[in-house]
Amino acid sequence: MKKVKADPKGVLTGAHYLDGDYALAEGALAAGCRFFAGYPITPSTETAERFSERIPFVGGVFIQMEDELASMAALIGASWGGKKVMTVTSGPGFSLMMENIGLACMMETPLVIANVQRGGPSTGLPTLTGQQDMMQVKWGSHGDYEIIALCPDSPQECFDLTIEAFNLSEIYRVPAFVMTDECVGHMHEKVVIPPAEEIELVERKWFKGPKDKYLPYKPDKDMIPFMVKAGDGYRFHTTGLTHDERGYPVINAECQDVCVRHMVEKIRMNADKIIKIEEDEIDNAEIIVISYGITSRVTTRAVQQAKKAGIKVGTIRLITVWPFPEKRIKELAKKIKAFVVPEINYGQMVREVERCAAGQAPAIHVPHCGGWVHDPDDIFKAIKEASK
Amino acid sequence: MKKEDHLEEKNPMEGLLRMDRIPHIWCPGCGIGTVVTSFAEALRKSKIDLDKTVIVSGIGCTGRVAGYVKLDSFHTTHGRAVPFATGLKLANPELKVIVFSGDGDIAGIGGNHFIHAARRNMDMIIICVNNFNYAMTGGQVAATTPTMANASTAPYGNYEYSFSLPYLAEASGATYVARWTALHLRRVTKSMQEALGKRGFSFIEVITPCVTLYARRNRLGDGLNLMKYYYEKSEIQHGADTRTLDISYQGKLIVGKFVDKEKPTFLDCMDEHLGKVLGDKYQPYGVSHE
Numbered sequence: 001m002k003k004v005k006a007d008p009k010g011v012l013t014g015a016h017y018l019d020g021d022y023a024l025a026e027g028a029l030a031a032g033c034r035f036f037a038g039y040p041i042t043p044s045t046e047t048a049e050r051f052s053e054r055i056p057f058v059g060g061v062f063i064q065m066e067d068e069l070a071s072m073a074a075l076i077g078a079s080w081g082g083k084k085v086m087t088v089t090s091g092p093g094f095s096l097m098m099e100n101i102g103l104a105c106m107m108e109t110p111l112v113i114a115n116v117q118r119g120g121p122s123t124g125l126p127t128l129t130g131q132q133d134m135m136q137v138k139w140g141s142h143g144d145y146e147i148i149a150l151c152p153d154s155p156q157e158c159f160d161l162t163i164e165a166f167n168l169s170e171i172y173r174v175p176a177f178v179m180t181d182e183c184v185g186h187m188h189e190k191v192v193i194p195p196a197e198e199i200e201l202v203e204r205k206w207f208k209g210p211k212d213k214y215l216p217y218k219p220d221k222d223m224i225p226f227m228v229k230a231g232d233g234y235r236f237h238t239t240g241l242t243h244d245e246r247g248y249p250v251i252n253a254e255c256q257d258v259c260v261r262h263m264v265e266k267i268r269m270n271a272d273k274i275i276k277i278e279e280d281e282i283d284n285a286e287i288i289v290i291s292y293g294i295t296s297r298v299t300t301r302a303v304q305q306a307k308k309a310g311i312k313v314g315t316i317r318l319i320t321v322w323p324f325p326e327k328r329i330k331e332l333a334k335k336i337k338a339f340v341v342p343e344i345n346y347g348q349m350v351r352e353v354e355r356c357a358a359g360q361a362p363a364i365h366v367p368h369c370g371g372w373v374h375d376p377d378d379i380f381k382a383i384k385e386a387s388k
Numbered sequence: 389m390k391k392e393d394h395l396e397e398k399n400p401m402e403g404l405l406r407m408d409r410i411p412h413i414w415c416p417g418c419g420i421g422t423v424v425t426s427f428a429e430a431l432r433k434s435k436i437d438l439d440k441t442v443i444v445s446g447i448g449c450t451g452r453v454a455g456y457v458k459l460d461s462f463h464t465t466h467g468r469a470v471p472f473a474t475g476l477k478l479a480n481p482e483l484k485v486i487v488f489s490g491d492g493d494i495a496g497i498g499g500n501h502f503i504h505a506a507r508r509n510m511d512m513i514i515i516c517v518n519n520f521n522y523a524m525t526g527g528q529v530a531a532t533t534p535t536m537a538n539a540s541t542a543p544y545g546n547y548e549y550s551f552s553l554p555y556l557a558e559a560s561g562a563t564y565v566a567r568w569t570a571l572h573l574r575r576v577t578k579s580m581q582e583a584l585g586k587r588g589f590s591f592i593e594v595i596t597p598c599v600t601l602y603a604r605r606n607r608l609g610d611g612l613n614l615m616k617y618y619y620e621k622s623e624i625q626h627g628a629d630t631r632t633l634d635i636s637y638q639g640k641l642i643v644g645k646f647v648d649k650e651k652p653t654f655l656d657c658m659d660e661h662l663g664k665v666l667g668d669k670y671q672p673y674g675v676s677h678e
Contacts, residue, residue, distance in 0.1 A: 059671030070471035073501075
């Protein structure tokens with residue numbers, strides 16, 4: 001993994017007052033993203049606006065495509081053209097992107113997608129918040145694959161985690177997602193952008209060998225194949241079909257086994273390196289509240305109330321949502337009374353918690369169908385109930 | 389026989405094909421292979437830098453072309469070859485980008501992408517093999533199936549109007565538009581050469597026989613019969629008004645080069661406009677490559 005410093009041209013060093021959507025665009029520019037294809041959709045549009053405003057001074061391309069199908073396809077093409085690339089969307093657009101997210105996984109293409117979530121299904125709540133695409137991001141395209149998804153809880157993290165998403169997508173040749181939501185997207189807070197030399201980036205693992213020796217899907221020692229870009233003279237082939245190391249289609253069960261296992265295992269086997277969670281007062285906790293994104297900030301208040309009421313409560317904030325921190329949850333399940341999982345949906349990540357807890361501790365869901373954040377009292381009540 | 393006496397015959401297109409993937413999957417009598425031959429010939433004659441030439445296909449019979457041509461080659465999703473190619477071109481403006489796909493891919497599921505790429509005058513060449521039906525899936529009716537023709541999902545005949553692709557391309561903004569049949573191979577090659585030699589959105593439609601499905605279902609005979617049809621019913625009309633190019637069932641096929649003009653491309657427009665509006669602060673992007 002070759003580490004490089006950020007190109008100062010894209011880095012707006014200083015302390016700013018930005019909303020989450022703008023911070024996503026700044027994170028992308030700082031990470032070296034020089035191609036953005038998107039389609040306007042509330043509440044994510046400001047990211048595209050910001051990028052289109054800034055890119056002419058940095059050097060790169062913004063293009064507003066005819067729809068989200070095209071945006072995703074253009075992203076994959078541009079990534080193979082050698083650029084770091086990003087798009088942003090919300091629910092309905094995210095659904096349209098699923099087709100080519102599968103292609104990106106199959107072609108093992110690094111790219112970043114931010115989803116500023118709103119309430120669904122369908123057109124749902126265009127202007128109001130939700131966390132309802134958390135399962136879709138993992139399972140939304142057909143077939144078996146793995147992706148990486150991060151969940152910022154502030155505009156500062158929108159900036160930081162976008163850079164992180166770019167790095168992870170480059171390291172693992174996989175789509176990486178920044179799963180924020182309308183609240184964080186439209187929340188204005190202080191965002192500190194460090195000097196370029198303090199931003200560490202990962203360079204794509206370029207193949208430099210002889211022209212006739214390149215195999216686009218031959219796993220290296222770290223499981224990740226080397227990449228080249230179109231125009232380098234390697235005359236390589238890549239396809240959405242099940243393929244061998246050469247990228248040639250092979251339509252049989254044996255090749256499918258190798259191809260799919262590779263796509264899945266390169267993430268699963270590296271999960272420990274990828275996963276970041278934030279734990280607080282876990283050691284003596286009887287109840288652990290697991291939350292992510294905006295809901296973790298609402299949870300803070302509920303946890304304060306619970307502590308005042310004498311309940312031994314700790315928290316886990318999922319910064320990485322996928323791959324899911326399976327091991328840690330399994331470990332903790334043996335030691336505690338219950339998990340409490342508030343999220344702005346009718347039951348998504350709670351299923352993962354429940355699966356990992358495997359009957360050792362109950363996972364109590366605090367649902368919210370979207371449109372607004374939880375009332376902290378509802379989370380507090382669930383904690384109180386769980387502690388009885 | 390001594391080894392050196394044995395003359396091994398090589399495919400004349402060997403350098404341009406992935407010989408390790410031959411034989412191809414196309415049926416006997418299919419026209420796609422002949423269009424690929426024309427394409428290889430055009431690449432050879434045009435002397436462009438093949439390391440900087442990329443080919444993108446979608447899904448379907450013609451979608452398999454990218455898998456056989458020895459360039460940087462991308463076999464993408466159904467209908468999305470054009471936006472994929474847009475990404476490639478914009479990420480690396482020095483690339484010559486060719487989309488090689490079928491009528492279903494380009495004008496059916498990918499129709500919206502096609503018209504928008506033409507509208508933007510995205511610098512790419514679209515080679516659209518039109519066999520009048522969805523062949524890979526078994527001969528279903530398409531946006532290009534002539535009215536009255538039979539298809540597996542139009543078992544009593546097609547009662548829809550069909551697309552005239554050159555008209556669609558010109559109306560959407562293409563700067564080069566031609567139509568030929570699989571009979572007009574030298575002309576197909578020449579059109580491809582012309583398109584390779586120019587900038588902007590070029591569209592070449594090639595009408596080809598689908599013997600296994602379209603011809604069989606409509607009792608039109610074999611490949612030779614369809615070639616006879618092209619021979620008897622095609623009429624070269626360069627510069628013809630693209631509004632007059634409708635194709636009726638077994639009717640006249642007007643072929644030729646209909647549009648050949650110059651217009652700034654997407655990247656030309658971007659660089660010129662942003663340069664004018666933003667002055668020295670603008671970081672020029674695409675212009676240096678021409």
